[in-house]
Amino acid sequence: MESNKIKIVSILKIATCMLFLIGTVANAQELTLKKARELMLEKNGEIKASSFEVKSMEEEQKATKGLRLPTVSLSGTYLNLDKDISANLNAERDMVGGLLSISEPAAVLGDWNFSLLDRNIGFASADISMPLYAGGKINAANKASEIKLDLSENNHRLKEDELTVNLITYFNKLKLAKEAEILRKEVYETVLLHSNHADKFFENGMIPEVETLNAKVALSNAKRELLAAKKDVALATTALKNLIGIDDLESISTVFSDPSILKPLNEFQIEMLKENKQLKTIERNYELAKVGVKVENSDYFPKVGVFGKYLLWKDNLPLVDTKWVVGVGVEWELFNGLQREHKIKASKYKVSQIEALDKQARLNLTTYTEKLYNEIEKQLEQFKSLKTDETFAKKLKFMRTRAFEEGTGTSLEVVDATLKLTEIKLHKIKALYLYNVAYGELMVRIGETESFLNEN
Template identity: 65%
Template sequence: MRITYLNLVFKSPKSLVYLLFLATSISYSQQLTLKEAHSLLLSENGEISASNFELKAVNEEHKATKSLYLPKVGASGSYLRLDEDIKVDLNPQRNMIGGLLQISNPALVLGDWNVTLQEKYLGFATADLDMVLFAGGKINAVNKASEIKYQLAETHHHLKEEELTVKLINYYFKLKLAEEALKLREEVYQTVLLHNQKATKFFENGIIPEVETLNAKVALSNAKRELLAAKKDVSLALTAIQNLIGTTNFKTVSSAFIQPTILEPLADFEEDMLSENKQLKTIQQNYKLAKVGVKVENSEYFPKVALKGKYVLWKDNLPLVDTKWFAGIGIKWELFDGFKREHQIKASKFKVAQVEQLNKQAKLNLLTYTEKLYNTLQKELEQYESLTADQALAEKLRYMRMRAFEEGTGTLLEVVDATLKLTEIKLYKIKALCQYNITYGELMVQLGKTATFLNQI
């Protein structure tokens, strides 16, 4: 933590406390640990946010599927106008009866028998109830399928988080590598600049020939060019990680590399990979979903039984409808559908077989993938240890070249070559360290141990 001290006159102790707090906050905002970067990734990245909304949508769809267990209650109503009243003219029958009864004027005695059964204006409103009582197990199967789909959506969401976490680890340590490389290039530049100044003085005093100063100037130009390139690498790596996590409120990363160590046996990692990997769990969930699909298709062989009911809430001009409610049970059974069900069941069974084969191949691919990561870690560990030994020799060689040059028995070119050789070894060492951390982080994420890895960092 760095605090910038300002030459200010404070009117009260509270002002000093506030400015110290502000300076501390500014300092913290300039650096970012990998754990902080991961938290920002989960909260700010657009792809993860979109995946989270998709998960919420699937969850609501899963809740909606549960409504199949419950009755459907609704209300309906209509108000109609017919083209004319519905009437029945019974006057001929009246006249016939009048004749039988020897009535001389049936119309006067018996009246008009032209009866209106329904006026042209009518209306009604009802409350409706529908509830499926039996569907051959389809409702249970559909709800189970919906639950598995939600679990799949959760797994896909975690896979997206893991995918971007692996990318974050890669970007983070690439930025760390670029920063370490920049420090080395700055050291080389300052060292070569110092040697260039010494060579110029030695030449002016007639100790070394002019060609040595020319070598020093060429080396200084090369060192400056490499330094400028290293600065651009840092800027590009910084932009990449800022875009990934969705914030620019930092300028450097502060988490250190994990030092390479001897790993557990490969078999332990392979066992964890087969039990914890999210890709494999996705295939296993798809297998369960395919099995449920067979049950859904089998349910089509059974009849569908439902409870239905209506209650008349209001009516107008409906003299023929005198009941207030009715209820009953309905059944529908499709006995033949042109062999559609048989083919759909076979298709569902083929999907089950397909997922079984995918699961088998996925396990083999995961074992190969785990071995690849493991071997990469072993290789980078060996490279790191070998380069550590080479670095000690290169540092000794540079020291001897510098002493020889200062004593006049060596050339500046030999000093620069020894310096560049040491820098090259350091760069290779940092690259091996970076690749080890990236690969180790990827392995831990795929094993479902992201939190463990971040805590190690």
């Protein structure tokens, strides 16, 4: 007898362990919002394209740094002219002969028809040049490339935030659809059970036939709503898979976290103006516009550079006897039709334009933060009210069901109580859905994405 007890206890322990392991594996397979975002950042095509834009700007910045370095090149030329280049000075020779009283200048002084350059000529050289001073244009170009790289990185983070907000919406919409499906299934099973009871009561002569008809109509409606809920789940699943960039979607938890009281609105507004990436984009564009003013001002200054040439090979160039040459070049444009003045004014207007955009963007973000915050508070109030209504609706359903079973209530009253409870539950999970979407968007926009993901 004692050994049987030990065996039973052992079997119970093993069964408990197996159930625990099964539960652990099931939970491990559930896709969390945080894991979904990690997958999206890895697989989403838009994010990949944005990352390539950043890499492109990194290379552009490296290329701009090369403006400070010397340029080395090789060049070569080979020419074939229609005839040799010559200088016929026989007329001058005859003039000289006359002055010297020479009777036959040609015989005495010779032929003065000289060949200066053969018709076939060629040369090759190595060239080097390097700017020394460009009025600040090179420094400005490097600063501009640095700002453009920062802008591309910030735009990449903005793209991540935009898709993260979409992910929060799609993920919670799938949770809402799954939760609604569960509720619709519960309603269907409840109404089915009620319909079966109604049929038995009718067969036993306890209720009239009209009560069974009410139950059947309710059952048909419940089935239709359940099928619609299943389709909503399928559609939400497809949308989420496409956003993440995956073919298969693991099961996700349908549990919504209960809303909590937030910190005051003004604190969120301060964080929004401090951490919002759209404002950072405007700030960097403002810096870029100021660099543009410096670039246009640089045209007022001379450009100075050094250069050198080394002759590697020459053919039929008797007049060129040197091997190398070095020098310093200066170019200073004094007047260009007032182009510089107008370009400077145009670049200054861009600075003023961005200042105006920044001012308006801050006002818009303050209002946007208040809108999200009010939506969060509204859904929090809705949730609390619906929780109270749910308690009353559960009690009403219980009482209507008992009354029907005792013959003092109608089938219609039971169905009505069941649907009322379901409607309240649906409104409650919808309030949770809207709360989480608004709260998630607010947290993402103030740069607290990780904090929000860790809460879910």
